[in-house]
Amino acid sequence: MSALIAIVLRDLRVALRAGGGAGVGVIFFLSLVVIVPFAVGPDMPLLKRIGPAMLWIGALLATLLGLDRVFAADHEDGSLDQLLMSSVPLELIAAAKGFAHWLASGLPLVIVTPLLGLMLGVEPHALATVALTLLVGTPGVTFLGLAAAGLSASLPRGGLLGAVLVLPLAIPLLIFGVVTTNAAILGEGLGSPFRFLCAISLFFLVLGPIAAAAALRHVRE
Amino acid sequence: MRLRTEQLSCVRGGRSLFRDLSFELAAGEALAVTGPNGAGKTSLLRIIAGLLSPAGGRVALEDGGLPLNESCHFVSHYDGVKGALTVMENLSFFCALLGGATDGKRSVAPAAALSRLGLGALGELPAYVLSAGQKRRLALSKLLAAPRPIWLLDEPTAALDVTGKEVLLGMIGEHRARGGMVVVATHLDLELEDAREIFISNGRAV
Numbered sequence: 001m002s003a004l005i006a007i008v009l010r011d012l013r014v015a016l017r018a019g020g021g022a023g024v025g026v027i028f029f030l031s032l033v034v035i036v037p038f039a040v041g042p043d044m045p046l047l048k049r050i051g052p053a054m055l056w057i058g059a060l061l062a063t064l065l066g067l068d069r070v071f072a073a074d075h076e077d078g079s080l081d082q083l084l085m086s087s088v089p090l091e092l093i094a095a096a097k098g099f100a101h102w103l104a105s106g107l108p109l110v111i112v113t114p115l116l117g118l119m120l121g122v123e124p125h126a127l128a129t130v131a132l133t134l135l136v137g138t139p140g141v142t143f144l145g146l147a148a149a150g151l152s153a154s155l156p157r158g159g160l161l162g163a164v165l166v167l168p169l170a171i172p173l174l175i176f177g178v179v180t181t182n183a184a185i186l187g188e189g190l191g192s193p194f195r196f197l198c199a200i201s202l203f204f205l206v207l208g209p210i211a212a213a214a215a216l217r218h219v220r221e
Numbered sequence: 222m223r224l225r226t227e228q229l230s231c232v233r234g235g236r237s238l239f240r241d242l243s244f245e246l247a248a249g250e251a252l253a254v255t256g257p258n259g260a261g262k263t264s265l266l267r268i269i270a271g272l273l274s275p276a277g278g279r280v281a282l283e284d285g286g287l288p289l290n291e292s293c294h295f296v297s298h299y300d301g302v303k304g305a306l307t308v309m310e311n312l313s314f315f316c317a318l319l320g321g322a323t324d325g326k327r328s329v330a331p332a333a334a335l336s337r338l339g340l341g342a343l344g345e346l347p348a349y350v351l352s353a354g355q356k357r358r359l360a361l362s363k364l365l366a367a368p369r370p371i372w373l374l375d376e377p378t379a380a381l382d383v384t385g386k387e388v389l390l391g392m393i394g395e396h397r398a399r400g401g402m403v404v405v406a407t408h409l410d411l412e413l414e415d416a417r418e419i420f421i422s423n424g425r426a427v
Contacts, residue, residue, distance in 0.1 A: 006317035010306065017305040078299025081272055086318045087291050221274065 003088050004096045011100035021069070022104040025062035029109055032058040033116040044121055051120035052181035055130050056137075056174055058116075059109045060167075063138050067145035068162040070101050071153035071216060080153075080216075090216060095209035098146045106138040122185070129184035133177040133197060140201030141170050143208030150215030172200050222248050222285050222370060224269070224402055228278035231264045238264055239421050242278070248370075248400040251393065251413050255406075256421035262406035263297065265421070266373045269404065270295045285370070294319070294367075297375035300360035304349030308340055311348050312362055320367030334365040338388060353380040361389060364396070372396060372403045 015022040036054050040047055071094075074080040083093050113134050114127040122130060148165040152158025176197040183191060229242040238261030246252055254262045267273040269280055271290035285292050302311050312331045335341050338358040343351070351359065357380045364372055372393070378386050393403050393413065405413065 003318050006314050010303070010310070010314045013310065014303050014305045019305065074301075076299075077301055077303070078297060079301035079303070081267075081270075081295055081297070081299065082301040082315065082318065084272055085270065085290050085293065085295055087287075088318075220272075 003086050004092060007083070007088075007093060007096040008100045008103075011097055012104055015100070015104035021066050022108070025065045025105040026108045026112055028065055029058045029062040029112065030116065032061070033119060036120065048121045048123070051117060051122040052126070052130055052185070053178050054120055055113055055117055055122070056134070056177050056181075059113065059134050059138060060141060060170060060174055062109055063106055063141045064145060064163050064166060066105055067101065067142065067149050067166075068152055068159040070097055070146065070149040071212070072149070072155075072158060075153045075220075080220075090213040091209045094146055094150065094212040094216070095143075098143050098209060098212075102139050102142040106142050109138060110135045125187075126181055126185040129190070130181050132190075133180050133194070136194075136198055136201050137173045137177045140173050140204040141166070144169055144204040146208040147211035147215055150212035151219065153216060154219050173197065173204075176200065222400070222402075223283040224280070224371060224404075225283060226269070226278065226280045229265070229268060229275050229280065230277040231261055231268060231273075232276040233261070233264055237276075240277075242419070242421075244417070244419060246402050246404070246417070248402065249397045251397060251403040251405065251416040253405050253407060253413055253416045253418045254421065255408060255418065257408065260421040260423075262408075262421060263375050266295065266297070266375050266404060266406055269293065269371075270373055282371075289371075292369055293371040293373050294364050294369045295373045295375070296360050296364070296377055298379065300356055302348050302351075302356050302359055304347060306348055307345050308335065308348055308351070308359055309344040311359060312366055315363040316367045318367075319363065319369065329365040329368075331362075331366045334362040335359075337365060337392075338362045339384070354382060354385060357381055358385055361392070364392060370401050372401065374403065374405045376407055377405060378407065 033054060037047060071080065074083065084090065110131055113131045117127045117130050145162060145166045148162035152161045155161065176193045179193040180190060180197055183193060224246040227243050230240040231238045244252065254265055256262055264273060268275045269289065270293045280289060282289050282292055309331065312335060316331055332344065335344055338361055340355060340358055340362065348359065361377065377389055381389065390412065396403060
């Protein structure tokens, strides 16, 4: 257990210090949301309608940024060898690294979402719902991306491969996330779409580390 | 405790590196693996560490109580040191990660391990400012701070200066005196006392 905590703390420190890249996702998210109104034009009703969708697309793409480095950096500098010499199963190591990555780059997205939602004219009472759906959904995307990160660990330019592998599988999360938010805007509350979102996210939380460990074992042979 | 390899063979990138490599190492013994570049010295160490599966044969640890990857330390050119962390944070991480099995048993405090390797005053510096030799010293300090019975050292003296080499030889001597085992891959002559030797070249091990 202490080894797992040590892995989470180390990855958090590395991500949050200079050059760690934790802020890249938030800045990307911010720029995307800021340029949307310029592209769409000063049409408030339209912006209101597409606001939740834009927030979800932005958060989804921002979550993918940096995911390819989760294992590649450790593979390059030999840390992965040291991790494999510990008594912790590779699946749990992958989960710990995924959790640390989400804390450093996924959670900030959730925190800035209400603010960015205001810029897109999302109804104030729906802002909390958008943030909630992202709080539930982004860990699923991150852990889904772990599998792709494991596959591309030894490839020098694996970033795009990861995005191509992850995006199609993340579509259910996107659909149920946006549907939940739209329902909230209409005042219908959290219903079955939100439960579907939770279920899919939980599914990826379990599957991701197992798939990542299998991919890493295969890649390193 | 005995480390035994039976009929090990290794194939990398479709090329056979060595075949039918068998040896036994008892507590307190050391083995020097020599041979030209690309002969398979590192691959042999990685197979013993459990990081690489052999194409044939097996590695066994008798009376060890723990699987091989938890009994060995592997120190190589890729030292796993994160430049963004301080020297002390790097070492503490290795201790938390690798020292779990032998809690406190014969372990040296991280600060003492660092000063033994001449890094005592550098604990608070970020590791990216370290030179290649200092990074190697940091990687070697985990041998003391997170005790494990088998040390697998891949070119441990590369980038080390004369004092660093002496400290390392002293550490290896103490480790063997306590019943530890050491396998060193090197193409230089490392003056290990009464060490067994394996020379790998062109697919043959002598």
